[in-house]
Amino acid sequence: MHFNLEVLGIDIGGTGIKGAPVIIETGEISSKRFRLPTPKKGLPQDIAETVHAVSKHFSWDGKIGITLPVRIRNGIACTAANIDQSWIGTNVNKLFSKVLESEVTTLNDADAAGYAETHYGAGKGAKGKTLVLTLGTGIGSSLFMNSLLIPNLELGHLRMYGTTAEILAANSTRKRDHLSWETWADRLQDYLTYIEFLLDPDLIILGGGISRPKRTKHYFHLLKTQARLLPAHFQNEAGIIGAACAAHNQADR
Numbered sequence: 001m002h003f004n005l006e007v008l009g010i011d012i013g014g015t016g017i018k019g020a021p022v023i024i025e026t027g028e029i030s031s032k033r034f035r036l037p038t039p040k041k042g043l044p045q046d047i048a049e050t051v052h053a054v055s056k057h058f059s060w061d062g063k064i065g066i067t068l069p070v071r072i073r074n075g076i077a078c079t080a081a082n083i084d085q086s087w088i089g090t091n092v093n094k095l096f097s098k099v100l101e102s103e104v105t106t107l108n109d110a111d112a113a114g115y116a117e118t119h120y121g122a123g124k125g126a127k128g129k130t131l132v133l134t135l136g137t138g139i140g141s142s143l144f145m146n147s148l149l150i151p152n153l154e155l156g157h158l159r160m161y162g163t164t165a166e167i168l169a170a171n172s173t174r175k176r177d178h179l180s181w182e183t184w185a186d187r188l189q190d191y192l193t194y195i196e197f198l199l200d201p202d203l204i205i206l207g208g209g210i211s212r213p214k215r216t217k218h219y220f221h222l223l224k225t226q227a228r229l230l231p232a233h234f235q236n237e238a239g240i241i242g243a244a245c246a247a248h249n250q251a252d253r
């Protein structure tokens, strides 16, 4: 008899907290995703309680992987770019395991998206250096060497043209400033050229909602990279799938 091993993945974003059980063997989501709005101020305790409500929705009592848009080192949040500053210094592992009364693994959201892509998605089986960039509210980044994560990169915060890369080229900037696809792709191109010079990846995967085919058709052909360039296989589920995968592999930061 064959039982599917499942882990609950929960992805904490600026507007929603989403979760679903993930089948570890295949990376598939086994029941419909459940989403609650992110509490207004985004404070740690409020978010932890919402995460708890998501796990209760699935009556979960197994392993849980949780993403946050922060750098996490030894279980402690060290940065907070698009989230309340009170996260900095919070022991996120302690907070979530106490509120959820479960074994939790926490990691950066872009590192989770990278896990999803390199284990099950566009970068599955890729040799050498794979860089995954998520273009959403901010820019998240994760780097893998032969599927091994080099964590906590924060390449969205590279300085460019007197600002940061994520302020210049995140998808939120494109929408907020009503940039044409050409203008936005131009900015993204400069960013990719800069990153390629610094890291020399073999494969670059662009993720986030912007990697859907109905979006990539507007800008992918405008980009030129030395590395192979691919849209992510997973869009909004990447964080959930990668969180579950990291929890399964005990890839705590």
Ligand code: BGC
Binding pocket: 068, 069, 070, 071, 079, 080, 081, 082, 108, 109, 110, 111, 134, 137, 138, 139, 140, 141, 154, 156, 166
């Ligand atoms: C944060 C990263 C995060 C990215 C995507 C950036 O502002 O610094 O930690 O991965 O946004 O959410």
